[in-house]
Amino acid sequence: MYYCYQDSPAGKLLLAGNRQGLHLICFPGSRKMPEKKWIIQEAWEENPRSLKEVTKQLNAYFSGKLKKFSLRLCLHVTPFQKKVLTALQQIPYGETLSYGELACKIGKPGAARAVGQANARNPIPIVIPCHRVIGSSGNLTGFGGGLSLKQKLLDMEQQNRRG
Secondary structure, eight states: OEEEEEOOTTOOEEEEEETTEEEEEEOTTSSSOOOGGGSOOTTOEEOGGGGHHHHHHHHHHHTTOOSSOOOOBOOOOOHHHHHHHHHHTTSOTTOOEEHHHHHHHTTOTTOHHHHHHHHHTOSSBTTBOGGGEEOTTSOOOOOTTOHHHHHHHHHHHHHHHHO
């Protein structure tokens, strides 16, 4: 497993992946640190070159030039979580859906809370755009990087979508 840190408008990101794909994007220092299995391990090698394509696409996203990522992802999640994460990737750049709407999209109309929990366990935020999911009232709800970052990402996408 390779890892590196990337400075971004979202703060310093921890990226981890291997030849199979990107495994993790984390906001170090956030309240929601990833599960223990994702904490940097001794066997991991700090190697920014191995994550060059990830950093390139993230930089393009943050500069408003990239609207959809094309990275190989390696997800270690349940089948339900995978369904939710796949549906998240279908939310268009600059748009939002509620948890209930996302639950309907995956064929589980009564599962808004379960969708929210799967969303909260997203190991690859930004690339898998969990920030595009909001409460049914239109209010922002939880995000591993904090609500102010969630708002910043949504505002950036709205601005770049129009421009």
